[in-house]
Amino acid sequence: MKALKIIVLAKQVPDTRNVGKDAMKADGTINRAALPAIFNPEDLNALEQALRVKDQFPGSTVTILTMGPGRAAEIIREGMFRGADGGILLTDRAFAGSDTLATSYAISRALKKVKDYDLIIAGRQAIDGDTAQVGPQVAEKLGLPQITYVEEVQKIEKGKIFLKRRLERGVEVVSCPLPMVMTVNGSAADCRARNAKMIMKYKHAKTVTELQNSNEDYLHLYNDRPYLNIPEWTISDIEVDHAELGLSGSPTKVKTVENVVLQAKEAKIISSADTDIDDLMHELIENHTIG
């Protein structure tokens, strides 16, 4: 098997799983802007599967494609520290307000520009939306087969990839011709840690915008070491129909958003003392809740 060109679709997300007191507003709702931005967890599982394929087929490359604001370049660097060869940041104000369909349209257009790929690997879903839609929608837009809920790449031979899927009640092994799109489950192997050598090599990697905004003393580095330049694509770099982007390209609209407030309700307060627990169990048996 020849070396493979692998694209990992990744997203920078607010860490919705760790909402601390700092991220709470006085009224008990969440301050979304206060959440730290992280590499979407299942996209890291996806990256690991990509890196394993690369390990197996020397000469393969892993490129991270992410769509988001300028600071999303952080996760491209993070991926490079863990073994990815580079990345592309797809960023433009025109993408703002995109639902999953408009997002997958923009990503599929960027992939058309990339053109040369054998495998597209994404995390199953992102923790800010939990929709699991962008992977399959990108596959459809590119006319490629999709395999979701992947737990492991078993082997690649004769132009086919063999994948183990994790479903509700068991597992399934499938084969699929390349190129294809897969989405990787959180139950798959964790992503390897950062590699010290890679950190040294890539710590200065930057997008053009980041470079313009920094007081970089070593500008010549970016000529001498082209791998430090993270490509940044806007809508002028990809072929798109503007009407399909952002809010106008999104069939779904958010009508209302209700911030969740944890409401108080009268509850019986019980201590952990033996007598209290004894009374509780007695009461539950008496009122037929248990027993």
Added chain:
Amino acid sequence: MNNIFVYCEIEEGHVAEVSQELMTKGRTLANELKCNLDALVIGHKLDGVEKEIFPYGVDTVYLADDKRLYPFSTLPHTSIIVKLFEEQKPQIALMGASSVGRDLGPRVSSALHSGLTADCTSLVIGDHFDKKQNKNYENLLYQIRPAFGGNIIATIINPDCRPQMATVREGVMKKEILDPKYKGKVVKLDVANYVSDADFAVEIIERHMEKSKVNMKAAPIVVAGGYGMGSKENFQLLFDLAEVLGGEVGASRAAIDAGYAEHERQVGQTGVTVRPKLYIACGISGQIQHRAGMEESAQIIAINTDPEAPINSIADYVITGDVVDIIPKMIKYYKKNTK
């Protein structure tokens, strides 16, 4: 009026639980919109399956029966749905938020350029006035779901694109037979007109459909643990308590992420929804996506070291203290009081 479609999943020759729940919901919505409710079944050896479907008030059952269509595979099922929807132009399409529906739904919605909302917890018909266009939309499907880690509840609409698609998890909607004698009609699709050979590029090599060992939905008592259990060893205490009480063990996503319990035990928006007689939440802080899966429990006991834990706000009994200390006491005094 355009119809409502429910995609019926087949499990071991029968209509899946989640599809039965969606047909129940679909019937309610169809009554409100004064339209028909249709169902689509794709699989093999489907003879007689309509008998399981009509009682939910389904007017037309479309059957696509071919040996290549079972087990489920994305591409041929997508092709059939897309073509049928292009012909029938439903206004609403519902699918289970299962590994099948969540795989199929986005692909179908992309092909049809229609909006899809995943994992809805509520579906309601309502109007919408668009101020920008000064245009009123009547009878849209409000697709309501938690988002942003459950910290907000969003109402999503698809004003212009059809069908309005939504997936819903098993256990979220109630299942109810409308009329055991309800009569609809069966339309058998000529599968060859709907699929191409290219749709069968993916091959299923092996499949063990291990039956889910855990059946939390049927359990009258669920003892659930969260990250606050502290370790896998401590989590064992929950199994002890569940065993004496005759319950099942559940877990929050955080506990599963920490490796304390297996995935199938997850209670919450992205797991199972349970409505037991008694839910005992141990070391669970109670984020909304967890609460979405258990707040309809008849009684809730929250055990937590943090007296301010959000779970306490929906609990009937709040025990503040260390679970490792309290659970053995509960077992002890349960035994004492039943003797």
